[in-house]
Amino acid sequence: MLSEPTVARVLKAALSRGGDFAEVYCEASTGTRILLEDGRLEDVVCGQDAGVGLRLVREGREVYGYSNDFSETALLEVARFLAGAANGAAGRQRFSFKKKRGAPMQRVLKKPARISLDEKVSYLERGNARARSVPDIRQVTVSLRDNEGDVLIANSEGLWAEDHRTYLTYSVHVVAERGDTVETGYEPVGGTLGYEILEGEQVEHVARVAADRARMLLRAPKARGGPMTVVLSSSAGGTMIHEAVGHGLEADLAQEELSVYADKLGERIASPLVTVIDDATLGGKRGSYRFDDEGVPGQRTVLVENGILKRFMESRITAGKDGARPTGNGRRESYEHLPIVRMSNTMIAPGSDDPGDIISSVHRGLLVTQMGGGQVNTVNGDFVFEVSEGFIIERGQIGHAVRGATLTGNGPKILMEIDRVGSDLGFGIGTCGKEGQGVPVADAQPTIRIPEIVVGGQH
Numbered sequence: 001m002l003s004e005p006t007v008a009r010v011l012k013a014a015l016s017r018g019g020d021f022a023e024v025y026c027e028a029s030t031g032t033r034i035l036l037e038d039g040r041l042e043d044v045v046c047g048q049d050a051g052v053g054l055r056l057v058r059e060g061r062e063v064y065g066y067s068n069d070f071s072e073t074a075l076l077e078v079a080r081f082l083a084g085a086a087n088g089a090a091g092r093q094r095f096s097f098k099k100k101r102g103a104p105m106q107r108v109l110k111k112p113a114r115i116s117l118d119e120k121v122s123y124l125e126r127g128n129a130r131a132r133s134v135p136d137i138r139q140v141t142v143s144l145r146d147n148e149g150d151v152l153i154a155n156s157e158g159l160w161a162e163d164h165r166t167y168l169t170y171s172v173h174v175v176a177e178r179g180d181t182v183e184t185g186y187e188p189v190g191g192t193l194g195y196e197i198l199e200g201e202q203v204e205h206v207a208r209v210a211a212d213r214a215r216m217l218l219r220a221p222k223a224r225g226g227p228m229t230v231v232l233s234s235s236a237g238g239t240m241i242h243e244a245v246g247h248g249l250e251a252d253l254a255q256e257e258l259s260v261y262a263d264k265l266g267e268r269i270a271s272p273l274v275t276v277i278d279d280a281t282l283g284g285k286r287g288s289y290r291f292d293d294e295g296v297p298g299q300r301t302v303l304v305e306n307g308i309l310k311r312f313m314e315s316r317i318t319a320g321k322d323g324a325r326p327t328g329n330g331r332r333e334s335y336e337h338l339p340i341v342r343m344s345n346t347m348i349a350p351g352s353d354d355p356g357d358i359i360s361s362v363h364r365g366l367l368v369t370q371m372g373g374g375q376v377n378t379v380n381g382d383f384v385f386e387v388s389e390g391f392i393i394e395r396g397q398i399g400h401a402v403r404g405a406t407l408t409g410n411g412p413k414i415l416m417e418i419d420r421v422g423s424d425l426g427f428g429i430g431t432c433g434k435e436g437q438g439v440p441v442a443d444a445q446p447t448i449r450i451p452e453i454v455v456g457g458q459h
Contacts, residue, residue, distance in 0.1 A: 001162075002026055002052070004097055006072045007154045013079035014056050015156060018086035021057040021316075022079075022156040025293065026070075027335040029149025029165075030113060036124040036142040046117065051335040056082040060321060064338045097160035105290050105298075106283045108166045110195035112146035120144060123198055127172050127207040134211035136218055139175035142207075144168075146194075153295035161295035167286070167440055168197055169429065172207045176214035183403065185214030186388070190429050191284045191442075213370065213389055216401050223390065223405035223457030229365030230407065230450045231358055231393065237428020238443025239371035241348050244383045244411035245276065246443070247434075249303050250329070250341040251318035253378055260381040260412055261309060269309045270415035273351055276304035278313055280328055280344035286429040287344040287441040294330035294339050301327045307415075315341045333437040340435055347444035351421025355447035358420045360396035366405065366455055367391045367398055371428075374407075381411035384456075406456035414450055422447030 002010075007024050014022040028050035035043035052075055053066040063085040065078045124142040131140045148166040153159065169190030176183050187210040189197060232240060248259040255262075261269060270276070280298030282288050289298045294316050302310055314322065315330030318341055331342035359367060372386030387405035391398050427444040 001028070001150060001152045002070065004160070006075070007097075009072065010054065010075045010079045011154070011156050013076050014054060014082050015086075016080065017083040019056050019058045019083070023055040023294070024152070024154045025053040025055070025332070025335055026152040027051060027053075027149060029147055031145070031147035032112065032117070032120060034120060034124055034144045036121075036128055038139060038141075039128055041121065044117075049334070053332075053335040053337070054078050054082055055338065056086060057317065058086050060317065062317065062338060066336050096158055097154060098158050099160045099162070105281070105288060106192060108148075108194040108196075110199075112148050112166065112168065112194055115195050120146075123170065123203050126203045127170070130204040130207035131172055131174050131211040134208070134215055136176045136178050136215050137174050137211050138177045141173045143171045143173075151291075151293075153291065153293065155295065159295045161291045163290050165289065166192055166194055168193060168195065169286070170198060170203070170206065172210040174210050174214045176211070176218050178218045181218050183214045183217035185210040185212070185217070187213070188429055191286045192288050193284050217389070217403045220401040220403045223366070223387070223402035223455060225455055225457035227452050227454050229362050229393075230453045230455065231362060231365060231367045232445065232448050232450070233367060233369045234355065234422060234424040234426030234445060234447050235369045236371045236445070237426055238347050238445040239374070239428060240385065240414075241276065241445055242343065242346055242430075242432070242441070242443040243374060243376045243385070244381065245415060246278075246343050246346045247376065247378050248381065248411065249276070249278075249312050250343070251312035251314045251322060251324075252341045254312050255318060255321055259378055264309050265311065267309055268307045269412060270304050270307040271418045272307045273421045274304060274307055274415055274418055275302065275349040276347070277302055277349055278327070278329065278344055278346045282345050282442075285345045285427065285442045287346075289344065292328045292330045292339070293332045294326065296326045296328040296330060298344065299328040301329075313341055313343065315339055331439045333439060337437050340437065342434060342439050343432060343441050343443075345427075345442040345444065347425070348421070348446060348448065350423050350425045350446040353420045353422050353447075355422040355424050358422055358447050358449050359393060359398065361420065361449070362393045363395060365393045366402070367393050368407070376411070381413070382409075383411055384408050402457070404457055408454045408456055414453065417451055418448050419451055420449035
């Protein structure tokens with residue numbers, strides 16, 4: 001990492017021709033990526049990456065540069081290049097840093113760097129063997145990614161924040177085939193932890209869930225389409241809240257009038273049963289962090305409270321424009337990227353209804369237990385989502401599985417119509433893409449009931 005005197009001189013150089021704010025983002029990490037496909041190692045990458053990003057802000061406009069050279073000479077060159085964009089009188093030239101570094105949010109018991117490559121490969125081989133033990137499975141792809149490293153964020157306001165971050169994800173994707181019918185199953189696990197995530201029978205569990213899901217769908221009839229009551233189980237994770245609602249609550253999209261929720265602060269945008277929270281402080285979750293990538297502490301931010309829009313997720317830049325405080329949602333993929341507003345762990349908060357009672361309240365409808373991919377228009381809130389795993393509900397009882405279902409609707413309308421919210425909570429994990437950047441996230445929801453939504457399928 002960089003010394004305080006070097007950082008101070010680099011910030012001074014960046015502000016040498018004016019500017020309101022300058023920042024240094026330093027990152028050094030090691031990681032492994034392994035892909036096992038049909039029993040063969042198709043991709044094994046072990047490497048290191050390190051670099052320094054420099055940001056200069058003047059009157060809300062950002063300029064950015066980065067270097068893989070940690071020498072002061074190289075960084076001063078980048079800083080002076082950025083300073084040329086300011087073209088004014090010198091900004092702040094003296095810096096006194098207040099260091100922030102404490103205990104990690106979650107203790108990592110089995111650090112990736114201490115696990116041999118052979119042992120890492122064995123996790124994939126175990127998953128492959130378990131998935132292939134299920135009848136009708138024709139293809140199996142097992143993926144493992146780990147990363148750990150150090151981050152330093154320092155800026156012209158005197159911030160000095162250091163963090164050590166660890167990530168691990170493991171997933172199994174299978175293809176099942178019977179006659180002319182082909183179906184897939186997928187199951188991931190991961191978080192801001194080490195290989196303790198995969199202890200015990202966890203590898204076999206993930207593989208079995210993926211394989212059983214695909215095989216079950218082989219026997220399932222195609223879903224019948226039309227408007228109906230839909231129950232989203234907590235096991236579906238929070239894909240719906242993340243895509244159909246979460247992005248619309250990011251301040252940069254709201255400021256650009258690209259969110260259906262722009263200019264609706266203080267207004268009712270959801271059912272009184274619905275509270276939406278973004279929380280980066282949850283231990284071990286994939287979207288958790290002590291500091292965001294601008295050095296702002298991770299926070300629990302209530303975005304929607306009992307249906308009322310309370311605030312947006314904010315970065316330093318958007319907060320300045322809104323006259324608000326940053327919420328710790330300024331995130332970036334790496335030192336090569338500017339920070340932008342991103343979710344962390346986003347969820348609908350649990351309610352008071354028993355999940356079983358919610359299901360039994362439905363005369364005929366669809367229970368969604370696993371969501372797939374989809375598309376969302378953040379400007380108007382319209383969405384289409386695939387259902388990876390769903391079951392018919394008849395007379396309050398869970399019936400047979402169906403395949404090929406989709407959910408089509410409008411996020412704001414659905415939020416208003418939710419009429420039952422369960423007391424449970426289930427998480428999903430992923431990598432969220434925005435403006436060409438991907439960051440680790442988690443999303444969650446309790447079991448919820450939507451009185452009517454259009455289900456796509458056979459008619």
